[in-house]
Amino acid sequence: MACFVVPMAEAMVATTVSKVLIKKEEQKSMQEIEDGFINDTGSCRIEARQIKKLSNFLWGGSGLLAFEHLWHGEIMPYFPFLTxxxxxxxxxxxxxxxxxxxxxxxxxxxxxxxxLTFIEMKGTNKKTVIQ
Amino acid sequence: MTLLITALAAIISTILWYVNEKARFLKVGILCYEFWGAFLMWMVDAVYEYLELGELYFSPAGQDMLNDTFLGLSVVVLGLIIWLIILLLKDPEHVIKK
Incomplete structure (x- = not known):
């Protein structure tokens, strides 16, 4: 009926969080360039990238599910949108x-x-130790 | 059928993404996100339906199966269209923005 709305709402939150993290990182980088010293902002970048992946899964899945609901006539193009x-x-x-x-x-x-994130992080940590 | 077709699409796109560097450059990962996301969600839906219907879940009517097959194929086409639009907008090969 409208089950896709819940993952879609989570996707909106995840997208907002990743955008905020990216903005924060950009501001930090700009500040560092102004101050003339470089600090490690890698962790923030990794977090933003991982959260972006979550939002991609959620947007992709809920988007296709929304199409299924449209197919079954459970969504309409005018208010209140859900039959x-x-x-x-x-x-x-x-x-x-x-x-x-x-x-x-x-x-x-x-x-x-x-x-997936846990496996990826584990792989990254292993690589760092080897290097 | 929709679940099966989406699972197949997810597996094929993941294999393409994994074995082919060009595919990764052409953002086939977008298809992986779309199809795996949709597969997981339909899987949950299927489990709930199975809990409700029991064995009947595995013997759908012919008309329903046909409709589900059409839906599954349409979902794959829609996923490919979304990927194509993103690919053309990002234009990694700089074909459009020369």
């Missing part, structure tokens, strides 16, 4: 689906990203 929102009985069902299926979707994608 279930027109009927109170359907609205309750929709909210239930969002709180169960939608939340599980967001959690599963985040866990998948967490495992």
């Amino acid at each position: 279930a929102a027109n009927n109170p009985a359907d609205l309750t069902k929709m909210l239930h689906e969002m709180s169960t299926v939608g939340v599980t979707m967001a959690v599963v994608v985040t866990l998948f990203w967490g495992v």
Whole structure:
């Protein structure tokens, strides 16, 4: 019904966080250039990149799921956009689906990203130790 | 069928991304994000549906299967269109912005 809304909301938050981190890093770099000394901003860059990956997974998945909902006539191009929102009985069902299926979707994608990030970080640490 | 077609698309795009440097340069990673994200979400949906329907989940009606196949193929095409738009906008080969 509208389960994709939950991962889409998480995608919005993840995108905002990664943009804030990138901006912070840019400001720090500019300050360092002005001060004439270079400090390590790598960790901030890595965090922003990893969070961007999470937002890519979430945007990609929820975008294609939104298309599926459009296919099944569950989304309409005008307010309130979700057909279930027109009927109170359907609205309750929709909210239930969002709180169960939608939340599980967001959690599963985040866990998948967490495992990938963990493996990648482990690989990066190993490389650093070897060097 | 939608889940299976998306899984296949995710596997193929990941293999392409992994073995081919040119594919990585052409941002095939975008397809991996799209298809793996959608696969995981549809997987969750399938599990919930299985819990609700039980064995009936594995014996869908012919009409539903056909519709799902069409949907799966359309999803793959949409994913490819999104990738193509991003590729043309970023233009890593500098073909458009010469």
